[in-house]
Amino acid sequence: MLLFLGRAVSLSFAHRLHSCRSLSPARPVLLGSVLIQLGRITGVTHGAVFGTATTQHTGTMPERRPFVRLPTDVYPVNYGLSLKPDLIDFTFEGKLEASVEVTQATNQIVMNCADIDIITASFAAHGGDELNATGFNYQNEDEKVTLSFPSALQKGSGTLKIDFVGELNDKMKGFYRSKYTTPAGEVRYAAVTQFEATDARRAFPCWDEPAIKATFDITLIVPKDRVALSNMNVIERKPYPDDENLVEVKFATTPIMSTYLVAFVIGEYDHVESQSSDGVTVRVYTPVGKAEQGKFALEVATKTLPFYKDYFDVPYPLPKIDLIAIADFAAGAMENWGLVTYRETALLIDPKNSCSSSRQWVALVVGHELAHQWFGNLVTMEWWTHLWLNEGFASWIEYLCVDHCFPEYDIWTQFVSADYTRALDLDALDSSHPIEVNVGHPSEVDEIFDAISYSKGASVIRMLHNYIGDEDFRKGMNAYLLKFQHKNASTEDLWECLEQASGKPIAAVMSSWTKQMGFPIIAVDQEQQGEERILKISQKKFCASGPHNSEECPNWMVPISICTSEDPKCSKLKLLLDSPETTVSLSGVGADQWVKSRAGMISTVEVLKLMEAFINEPNYTVWSDLSCNLGVLSSLLSHTDFHEEIQEFIRDLFTPIGLKLGWDSKAGEGHLDALLRGLVLGKLGKAGHKPTLEEARRRFKDHVEGKQVLPADLRSPVYLTVLKHGDGATLDTMLKLHKQADMQEERNRIERVLGAISAPDLIQKVLSFALSEEVRPQDTVSVIGGVAGSSKQGRKAAWKFVRDNWEELYNRYQGGFLISRLIKLTVDGFAIDKMAAEVKTFFESHPAPAAERTVQQCCENILLNAAWLKRDADDIHQYLLRRKAPPV
Numbered sequence: 001m002l003l004f005l006g007r008a009v010s011l012s013f014a015h016r017l018h019s020c021r022s023l024s025p026a027r028p029v030l031l032g033s034v035l036i037q038l039g040r041i042t043g044v045t046h047g048a049v050f051g052t053a054t055t056q057h058t059g060t061m062p063e064r065r066p067f068v069r070l071p072t073d074v075y076p077v078n079y080g081l082s083l084k085p086d087l088i089d090f091t092f093e094g095k096l097e098a099s100v101e102v103t104q105a106t107n108q109i110v111m112n113c114a115d116i117d118i119i120t121a122s123f124a125a126h127g128g129d130e131l132n133a134t135g136f137n138y139q140n141e142d143e144k145v146t147l148s149f150p151s152a153l154q155k156g157s158g159t160l161k162i163d164f165v166g167e168l169n170d171k172m173k174g175f176y177r178s179k180y181t182t183p184a185g186e187v188r189y190a191a192v193t194q195f196e197a198t199d200a201r202r203a204f205p206c207w208d209e210p211a212i213k214a215t216f217d218i219t220l221i222v223p224k225d226r227v228a229l230s231n232m233n234v235i236e237r238k239p240y241p242d243d244e245n246l247v248e249v250k251f252a253t254t255p256i257m258s259t260y261l262v263a264f265v266i267g268e269y270d271h272v273e274s275q276s277s278d279g280v281t282v283r284v285y286t287p288v289g290k291a292e293q294g295k296f297a298l299e300v301a302t303k304t305l306p307f308y309k310d311y312f313d314v315p316y317p318l319p320k321i322d323l324i325a326i327a328d329f330a331a332g333a334m335e336n337w338g339l340v341t342y343r344e345t346a347l348l349i350d351p352k353n354s355c356s357s358s359r360q361w362v363a364l365v366v367g368h369e370l371a372h373q374w375f376g377n378l379v380t381m382e383w384w385t386h387l388w389l390n391e392g393f394a395s396w397i398e399y400l401c402v403d404h405c406f407p408e409y410d411i412w413t414q415f416v417s418a419d420y421t422r423a424l425d426l427d428a429l430d431s432s433h434p435i436e437v438n439v440g441h442p443s444e445v446d447e448i449f450d451a452i453s454y455s456k457g458a459s460v461i462r463m464l465h466n467y468i469g470d471e472d473f474r475k476g477m478n479a480y481l482l483k484f485q486h487k488n489a490s491t492e493d494l495w496e497c498l499e500q501a502s503g504k505p506i507a508a509v510m511s512s513w514t515k516q517m518g519f520p521i522i523a524v525d526q527e528q529q530g531e532e533r534i535l536k537i538s539q540k541k542f543c544a545s546g547p548h549n550s551e552e553c554p555n556w557m558v559p560i561s562i563c564t565s566e567d568p569k570c571s572k573l574k575l576l577l578d579s580p581e582t583t584v585s586l587s588g589v590g591a592d593q594w595v596k597s598r599a600g601m602i603s604t605v606e607v608l609k610l611m612e613a614f615i616n617e618p619n620y621t622v623w624s625d626l627s628c629n630l631g632v633l634s635s636l637l638s639h640t641d642f643h644e645e646i647q648e649f650i651r652d653l654f655t656p657i658g659l660k661l662g663w664d665s666k667a668g669e670g671h672l673d674a675l676l677r678g679l680v681l682g683k684l685g686k687a688g689h690k691p692t693l694e695e696a697r698r699r700f701k702d703h704v705e706g707k708q709v710l711p712a713d714l715r716s717p718v719y720l721t722v723l724k725h726g727d728g729a730t731l732d733t734m735l736k737l738h739k740q741a742d743m744q745e746e747r748n749r750i751e752r753v754l755g756a757i758s759a760p761d762l763i764q765k766v767l768s769f770a771l772s773e774e775v776r777p778q779d780t781v782s783v784i785g786g787v788a789g790s791s792k793q794g795r796k797a798a799w800k801f802v803r804d805n806w807e808e809l810y811n812r813y814q815g816g817f818l819i820s821r822l823i824k825l826t827v828d829g830f831a832i833d834k835m836a837a838e839v840k841t842f843f844e845s846h847p848a849p850a851a852e853r854t855v856q857q858c859c860e861n862i863l864l865n866a867a868w869l870k871r872d873a874d875d876i877h878q879y880l881l882r883r884k885a886p887p888v
Contacts, residue, residue: 074100079096172330197384234394308401322340326338358712418455426456526740541554560574566588727759764797
């Protein structure tokens with residue numbers, strides 16, 4: 001599954017103030033260890049910004065609920081499943097005929113079941129009589145049902161039959177309804193699924209645990225004018241005897257698979273189709289009339305399947321793969337085997353109206369989900385504790401895949417700001433968690449779909465790949481996939497295969513990264529002795545709240561490569577730092593040669609001075625990181641009376657690159673130039689750069705009047721600029737554009753910037769709009785987040801709005817990752833101690849179990865922000881005043 005974890009729109013926090021300029025133009029993996037990258041940042045670490053904070057929030061997670069996995073005395077071999085959804089009344093009828101194996105005599109069967117009413121249930125042993133169940137005992141809290149039988153079911157195989165009914169809910173999980181509008185303007189509903197992590201049980205009673213695999217024979221009874229899809233290809237479509245308006249669609253038997261990967265979709269769709277070079281039928285399903293918008297994803301998918309087949313040396317195991325855009329969809333995408341579901345914005349690209357960052361996003365998401373077809377679907381984690389391996393691996397290899405398909409994206413450099421630094425943000429907190437978290441009760445699973453599982457997971461896999469080398473890494477991956485195909489595996493199983501392939505101590509190295517939270521700062525001291533350079537390398541845990549001083553100082557096993565000016569691309573020495581410090585000597589390194597591997601601690605003012613040195617920098621990723629960090633600083637300084645001075649700093653820093661790029665694309669420019677232009681103009685416009693504001697208003701007027709349509713890459717910066725400095729009429733025009741927009745990407749683009757409006761009454765109007773019918777449920781969060789992230793007034797208003805509408809918001813998103821995202825976006829930017837207490841108190845009286853860890857992290861962030869301001873605000877103010885003072 002791919003979540004919108006702020007990867008498309010960066011969510012950067014107070015301890016993200018570091019420069020991201022690598023010291024060599026080579027890829028960021030050059031040093032061997034990903035997390036030693038701290039030492040490559042021109043002598044700066046992002047920890048530098050803090051010094052010691054006076055306040056620190058530590059807290060232990062609340063006690064975990066007791067949890068018992070399903071008994072193993074009965075398990076499924078095959079599910080024969082027939083479902084008949086009613087797209088008018090939003091209910092469905094189901095029939096389950098499951099071949100099961102009884103491993104020891106029992107008079108009850110325990111399964112998972114949630115929001116489903118069982119009508120009848122029976123069991124017949126192979127060649128025996130049918131036994132009707134005499135009772136259904138629902139344990140709603142544990143989402144289980146116990147079927148009781150009048151006598152013991154004997155050891156051996158048999159058939160379990162269950163008739164049941166359920167609701168097509170509006171919660172974007174389980175078997176749910178998704179609202180769409182036909183080209184004629186009529187509102188209709190599709191029936192779609194989202195089962196990861198634990199929601200297959202809302203569609204049919206099942207053994208809903210990843211290790212209880214079986215095959216599936218699925219039949220859907222649907223209106224004859226609707227498209228019906230499932231994991232496998234259709235093998236029969238015939239009229240339904242009881243109703244001439246319905247058809248019975250039967251799908252081929254699936255391979256052995258986990259319940260969370262089962263999927264079905266019933267709705268109205270167009271599609272485009274192709275075949276990959278290895279003979280797999282690939283289709284992209286789009287809303288009716290938008291087949292053209294599926295072509296880009298189709299191109300990516302047909303290139304990606306053979307790439308993975310070649311990389312893993314294991315063929316794609318199904319005859320087809322469908323990629324489908326779903327209107328109401330909580331995550332970014334979901335890797336259901338053979339039927340991958342996506343948000344519209346993660347799959348559809350309009351050649352005229354999609355911006356460059358959207359193309360890149362679609363390419364990454366397609367690459368991520370298709371990687372899961374092998375890593376996750378063919379071999380599945382044994383339990384949710386190992387979820388990180390699924391998601392961390394896919395979040396790493398999506399970059400490898402996009403780099404293969406689109407080398408011009410320079411995607412590995414972007415990895416640094418998109419994933420690597422996001423992981424550092426969260427992992428520097430005392431309330432972070434190890435990559436591998438023991439998961440018990442299903443309610444705990446959603447908490448670990450976060451930047452640690454995805455982004456830190458991807459970063460340590462990247463480090464591992466570099467440590468092992470590509471050839472041995474691929475050899476180990478192939479052995480792992482072949483050994484465990486159609487089965488389940490744990491993290492340790494992968495380490496063992498990679499260890500055998502490489503001969504390196506993989507398990508020992510990796511457990512230091514996956515089983516303890518946090519990361520080390522690597523410090524290097526050097527001394528010249530004749531023609532020898534003596535390096536003293538040490539490690540220490542980095543904490544956002546200041547130096548780590550506890551008795552127990554954790555150690556990591558850090559792969560380190562050292563290169564010199566003699567040959568920057570080649571490692572002079574490789575070592576594994578497995579102790580607090582070590583000393584190495586490099587022979588033949590003269591006093592005039594450099595050695596790359598440095599780290600230092602500096603104040604915010606020093607960071608600002610460093611930023612000014614980037615004025616002639618051409619690289620998009622560097623500007624993206626500067627932009628994020630200045631955004632954080634600007635947000636923090638909105639709590640002071642010198643907010644305007646930091647806007648002036650931003651204008652001064654971004655003006656030269658803005659002038660150089662101009663407004664219009666030039667011949668010979670590529671993908672990264674387009675990304676950079678949008679970033680720079682948006683930054684200048686938001687900071688109130690007069691020429692940018694005037695030009696944005698002129699172009700916006702022409703766009704609205706239809707004289708000159710804005711290129712897609714300029715829309716976000718122009719919309720943001722005119723709204724930030726706009727009035728009620730500007731907001732009304734923007735809401736009109738939103739209503740007219742035919743493409744979800746354009747609607748989302750507008751929704752994300754609406755919060756930039758400044759007047760208090762207009763901020764309220766935007767917040768009310770967030771909960772209106774005009775905004776899809778999954779997008780409400782980004783509208784509220786946009787308000788909270790735009791200004792001090794917006795932050796206060798958004799937090800009050802969330803509190804006032806908590807019941808509706810919680811009811812809509814409870815038990816999913818969107819509730820965590822909503823909380824984080826709304827409160828993370830506060831910087832007053834008492835706000836941490838207010839947030840904590842609110843969530844004590846309004847518990848959100850799936851977001852407990854997020855609440856704790858937000859409270860810690862607020863206290864860190866407050867401590868940072870207390871410590872550095874005066875120095876920052878003085879520096880900003882001094883730099884404008886005329887020279888004496």
